[in-house]
Amino acid sequence: MNNLKKILDKFCVISEESQNLIFSLAKNIELRKGDSISKAGEISKSIYILEEGIARSFYVDEKGKEYIRNLFVPIRAIGPLGALILRKKSKFSYDCLSHCKLQVINYDDFIELTKQNLEIGKLYSKILEKVFLELEAKVYDLSVLNATERYLKVKAQIPNIENLIPQYHIASYLNITPVQLSRIRKGLYSKK
Structure with a gap:
């Protein structure tokens, strides 16, 4: 849970009680190189915290060519956030490029906590801000x-x-x- 705490602390300071509520949702998993975290066309139910390893998100076109959208290194939250928010099938796949250790959190359970706990709601707002700023930076990089x-x-x-x-x-x-x-x-x- 130390790595999950490090991620939470990156966004904003929340009480130990609020942290423990989030920790209670997290489950440790380990995946091998090549293992899928989340597949395009599926409706995901979880967000992931990458503690060790390297992962990617990617899109495969109709000809089978892969386009990597993002690379993830520890300590980082990953997963099909847009698809989770919209409750739709993901357009992107996520897989491990090396052995990975992750924390898995059910998205709906986390969202329920944001409604019940003002600190966790603020944390979620900060996470969304960071995701937006990273996406904006990526678009800038590709454009300029x-x-x-x-x-x-x-x-x-x-x-x-x-x-x-x-x-x-x-x-x-x-x-x-x-x-x-x-x-x-x-x-x-x-x-x-």
Whole structure:
């Protein structure tokens, strides 16, 4: 529960009593590399806290090509939040790119707590604000930054990313081809 506490503390300070209400909803799970957390086309019931490992959210087009929407490293909340809020099937899949340890919380139970507890309601509001700001930043990055700048930004956020996941996943996340990524890396490392 220490990692869950760290996530809660990132957003706002809530009492130990409120924290314990959230902790009572959480369940530990471990998944292997390649295991699915949540699949596109399903109606998810849970949100997840990634404690160890690396995970991704992705979309698969009608031709079977994957597009990585996001990469997740600890300690981070993940899951199909939009689908949970709308109570619809998710457009995105979430899976593990390495062995992962997660906390699972039933979304409806958490929302019920937000209605009963003002502190937890405030926490949820702060979480939604952060999700919005991250999405806005991602749209900005894709609109304004070139591929090299996006790569350097990911490297700053996840310094050892090349040792964690395959290059084609990194390229997909950056919205470039693996060949483009190779050229970017070669250009950067030849300057050193």
